[in-house]
Amino acid sequence: MPRSEEANIHIKDDRQKQILSSALKVFIHKGFAAAKISDIATEAGMSYGLMYHYFQSKEEIYAELVRDAVDSSKCVIEQVRADDMEPIDKMRTLVARIFKSVGQDQSIGYYFVLMMEAMTSGMYPAQAIEHRHGSERPFDMLVYVIKQGQHKGQIAQGDPVQLVQTFFSAILGLASLKVSGTIETMPDPEILMRIFQPASLTTT
Amino acid sequence: MPRSEEANIHIKDDRQKQILSSALKVFIHKGFAAAKISDIATEAGMSYGLMYHYFQSKEEIYAELVRDAVDSSKCVIEQVRADDMEPIDKMRTLVARIFKSVGQDQSIGYYFVLMMEAMTSGMYPAQAIEHRHGSERPFDMLVYVIKQGQHKGQIAQGDPVQLVQTFFSAILGLASLKVSGTIETMPDPEILMRIFQPASLTTT
DNA sequence: GTCTATAAATCGATAGAC
């Protein structure tokens, strides 16, 4: 026997990860429609014919990545939510973690850009992206933290949903512009954090 | 003579506007790569062959729209800058105007989404989009307003460029998510305005 | 498991009739 069955499985698993990793990089830079299978193959250092040995189509690769992106986001949010700290500091930690990762390969930042592309390209309805097997949406997880912060007076009053929308949009926008090279470095996270700031006392 | 020369010019001008209007709608919903010429033709209610009577290529239509978008943005910013009001209120007016227009056809909101797509798709380098015949970039125009606001104590201290980056990203992100249907309504503009808010006095 | 050659489909762009 030239190769053990076990080794083959290992290769298979390895290749799949390699393809997904390369595909993520290509997709966030060119978008789904403009990304060619050959681009992904080149990035992964293999022939494009081999791609179809591991995935049925370009869409399947994309769908798999979007799933990973949602799971990864939920994971990060779940971590900060479970942390023992004030609600406002949970948000601060989340922003810091995301900002720091943007620009690093295979990070949560890349996943955020992919989700942005998935949502705006109109390929996936928003529900399909966020709603998975009845589990809580990343979005709602944040709304809950915001409400806690508002109750404690750490976060400005007003519709928590709108607050999260603005927060998310800014992060997605910044991550996308960073990856595209439109902006060179991420701004100070504290700027964004100010959207949570309760109204200042009137200056007397 | 069945038709006057003048009437032909009128038709030509009319058709071009019609095509650009339809193309804008298609491009912001599907992106450049996924948008088909036939999509635009259908939206405009004409055959796709006729498109090439008015434009040389899909790229030319897109490029024309991006130019319009930049010009339109500059126009809006120029208006608020010229207005006789406090710097912070200039920003407030700008946000209000943009937020209100998002979701309306052929508005500045559509143009913002197009610029976002143009920047993130990597088709155009950021310079090509913002830099035009030596005139001031929309971005720099805002930095100037911010500096004035900081000098007057109306706007938080810190790098004005980062402030504008965060501001722009949030607007672009919100506009994109609104057009894609990810969010149903635009949030309260005052949430975003808080990123300008100077540090509140310590609650005593 | 991996590659190359090829089929099949899509789409941008053109030509020519009306």
Add this chain to the structure above:
DNA sequence: GTCTATCGATTTATAGAC
């Protein structure tokens, strides 16, 4: 000025050799 028919290039996806 407008439409339909067609070309040509690109790309997804498959088949078969090694």
